[in-house]
Amino acid sequence: MIKAIHINTIILFWGLISVVSCGKDDVSPSSEGTENIQESQTETVVTISNGDQREYIVYTPSTYDEKNEHPLVFQLHGSSGNGEKFYTISGWNALAEQYNFIAVYPTSYIYDLRLNGCGNDLVTKWNNYNLPKEVCPTETLRDDTAFFNQILDELINAYSIDESRIYMAGFSNGSGMVSRLAVELSDRITAVGGLAGFFPEDTIYAPKRIRPLHLMLGTTDEKIAYRTIFQDTIPLDFQQLFTDPTLRGITQTYIKTFDLDPNYSVTDSTEYTLTATFEGNSGEPDHLMKFTIWKDLGHFFPNPDDRDGAADVLWKFFERY
Incomplete structure (x- = not known):
């Protein structure tokens, strides 16, 4: 169990770190890569x-060298989760x-929700653009963009960070939050991806x-599929997918916000995924959006040991920029 510490009182501990699962609803456990973790x-x-x-966890790899600048990757949890x-x-x-970057796991604020x-x-939630309609009238929304600005300042002061390589990844409510940060913190971050x-x-x-x-969605995501005309299973086909008003409307928000060509090409697909690439109207190589559909994936962050998980896919995207 990781112990909390107060800022300006730094408690470090060293040892063997391995990636384990604490719940099959969230991820398939993977031991891949952990055998090389030394210190x-x-x-x-x-x-x-x-x-x-507020709280965040910082994982510094054994290859960290303060003489060199390191990429920084944030992973934002979903509703009711934590760092x-x-x-x-x-x-x-x-x-x-494996890739010598620093990983950061922040925890969101707790709100009283209308749902029940x-x-x-009372549930942990990031203040993404959907949150205002979800909280009870007595709640005061926290400025999470300011929170991330603060975390970045603290990390840059404490570690050797490559400020040209700051990436934001998220799941569920956290994925919605990284989309907001792609708007409001885009002067500081390099690329974003969410599931x-x-x-x-x-x-x-x-x-x-x-x-x-890079946006991602599972075909059997029960939290999203029920909002669509498909009800149970979202098709592994973009032409069919975009017949749904909700998914089409969501995609249109990204197309308009990030000045993308609405015409897409199917790229980078695998046995388990189908990916559409939307090019930016500027023609610049880093002006694009990828949208990946995951076959038979429910509402969880996959980390299987027999193929790439969500983190693997997002890192392959991030490291291009």
Whole structure:
């Protein structure tokens, strides 16, 4: 169990770190890559953001060298999750060891939600663009963009960070949050990717600059499929997928917000995935969005040991930029 620490009181511990699963609903456990982990550092930082006590976990690989600058990857959890859970299940630590980057796992604020009646449903949530309609009237929304700005300042002060290689990944509510950060924090981050969480449909936002994105969705995601005309299983076919008003509307939000050509090409597909690439109207090589459909994937962050998981796919996308 990872112990919390107060900022300016740094407790470091060293030892063998392995990626294990704490629940099959979230991920298939994987041991791939863990055999090479020799000595790594995990630090849990408690900081104050806008008067609130907030927390994030920093995983520094054994290959870390303060003389060299290192990429930085954030993984944002979904509703009711926390940073420790995704530190444990996501597979990012093994990738950090392999590719020599720092992985960060923040925890969101806790809100009272309307879903089960106000006063009965306290849940961790990121303040993405969907949250205002989900919280009870008495709640005050926290400025999570300011929180991430603060985390970045703290990490850059404490570690040797390559500020041209800062990546944001997220799952579910956290995926919706990284989309918001692609708008509001795009002057500081390099690329974003998320699974099972999106912008609201048929809206438009104004990013500070346009960054590459990678969106992902499982065909059997029960949290999203029920909102579509397909009900149970989203088709592994983009022509069919975009006949649904909700999925088409969500995609249109990204197309308009990030100035993308609505015509797409099917690229980078595998036995388990189908990917559409939307090129940016500027023609610049980093002006694009990938949208991947995962065959038979429900609402969880996959980390199987027999093929690439979500973290693997996102890192392959990130490392291009």
